[in-house]
Amino acid sequence: MVNSLVWTPDEAKYLKAIFRWQETVASAEDEKRRREAEDAARSAWEQKPAAEFRILVIGGRGTGKTALLTRFAQGTFHGEDHPPDPFYERGRRHPVTLDMTPPTITTTTTTTASTPTLPTTLIPSSPITKSNLQPHPNNNSNGNHHSPQTQTYKQTYMIDTLELPSKHLHSNPMLAQALSITEAAVLVYSVRDDASFRLAQGLAEFMHEHFSPASSSSSSFSSAPSIRRSLIVTTTSSSIRPRSFSPSLIAKLAAAAGNIENTTAVGGGGGGCDDKGRICPLILVGNKSDTPLSSCSSSSFDDDEPVAVLQSQRAVARMRMPAAERTFCFSRCRPRLGKGWTRYLRWSARRCCGCGGR
Ligand SMILES: Nc1nc2c(ncn2[C@@H]2O[C@H](COP(=O)(O)OP(=O)(O)OP(=O)(O)O)[C@@H](O)[C@H]2O)c(=O)[nH]1
Structure with missing residues (x-):
């Protein structure tokens, strides 16, 4: 029937068949990705990771932290209709293999x-x-x-991601403690939710203060600022011996945890070093960017791009420290749809202070 929501039995049958087919395709793809992720995890584990890193994932309620980590570790997306994963305990452990160049x-x-x-x-x-x-x-x-x-070679690292429950975000001691046991932070906001972005900014400022040498009781930083770039990052995991890792390596691993594709383009972010000389790269992630741009309010746009992107850059630029690598600072993602958002990556790269679109 034309111009009517009442379908004939034949039309209804046809539509039902289409929907069933789409569901089957989506779940089969999800299942395939999940299996691939498991295989990759198994073979990476057999190769013995070179080191472990803890990465803290923070952000407001419902910004998609769990979704990001599920996509990171399992390659799948659990929507509202899915039952919660009984094995998920505020974090995921997953190997990441990077192409390294000495x-x-x-x-x-x-x-x-x-x-x-x-x-x-x-x-x-x-x-x-x-x-x-x-x-x-x-x-x-x-x-x-x-x-x-x-020569390039492959190196596998084990990433332990910890999701900080949003109720602890307002407790500075809790946040400071969480930051003190992690090597990098992925700060998540939802591109659909201004309040979550404001919260992310507040968190970024807190981290800036927490990792600012100025707030440190040690005066050695001010007397020897040039040393900061080469300070040693140590993992706090007792099973791992302290050793030196570059901030850009940690940033790459954090980018992987934050589902930032093409990690070779991500060299670091905001962040800084604390009074122990730990450098904490920060990656700011605007989540849920699968929302069609036109469905957002028109006031959120500037030249066809959301202002939130510019706001994010400003937020990260404000907290950029001499110790942090001056390259990538944030990106947008959509764990719901998985990969394929390099458009945003390129867009951000072009606008990211001086880094061009490498
Ligand atoms: N459309 C869309 N929805 C998403 C995306 N990521 C997460 N969601 C949905 O957003 C809701 C919240 O996601 P969660 O991953 O539970 O968010 P969270 O930050 O872990 O939430 P809390 O643990 O309550 O702080 C869920 O219904 C997800 O399905 C995305 O990229 N796109």
């Missing part, structure tokens, strides 16, 4: 591609084994390399 490698001897050798002093943070060292496709494969040489 900062500089100069070899004076002839090496072969099958048995690459790296000067031990150039190994960045953890042992490189033959199994995870893979020649870069651009490398000369005839075996004769002369300096400079670039």
Whole structure:
């Protein structure tokens, strides 16, 4: 029937079939992603992670922290209709494998591609084994390399994400304690909810103060500011020996936890170092960006882009510290739809203070 919401039996049957088909496709895809995530986790675990990192995920109520972490660890999205996951305990543990490039490698001897050798002093943070060292496709494969040489290798890290319950957000001691046991923070707000953004700004300011050398009782920072960039980040996990990691590596891992795709583009964010010299990269994540832009209020737009993006950049710019890498600071995501939001990434990259769109 035209112009009517009453369907003929045939139309109803047809629509039902379509909906059932869509459901089947969606759940099959989700199931496939979940299985892939599990396989990846298993094989990464077998490779033995080089280190563990704790990443704190904070943000207002209902901003999608659980959704982000479920997407991160399981590759799936649990909507309102899904029953809660009984195994979810305010956090997820999941491995992340990154392509690593040693900062500089100069070899004076002839090496072969099958048995690459790296000067031990150039190994960045953890042992490189033959199994995870893979020649870069651009490398000369005839075996004769002369300096400079670039080789990438894969390194797996275990990420322990902790979600801070929103009721603890207003307790500064609680938040400070949570920050003191984590290596990086993912700060989440919902792009649909101004109040959650204001809360995120307040949290960012708190973190700025918490990690600001100015608030530190130690005076060594003010006397030697140039040392800050190379300060050692140590993990507090008793099973891991303290060692040095670059802030950009931690930022990449935090980006992975925050479902920020293309982590090679994310070098760091706001943040700073506390009085123990710990550097805490911060990544600000605008969640639920699957909302069609046109459905948001027109006052939220500027040149077809939401003002929240600019607000986020300002918020992070305000808290940028000399210790933090000056590259990426925040991004938007949509765990509901999974991957595929590089448009936002590129958009933010272009506007991110001086980092261009690498
Ligand atoms: N459309 C859409 N909905 C989302 C997205 N992420 C989360 N949600 C929904 O938002 C609601 C809240 O998500 P949660 O992940 O439970 O949020 P939370 O921050 O963990 O909430 P609290 O634990 O109460 O603080 C749920 O109904 C999710 O399905 C998204 O990217 N898009």
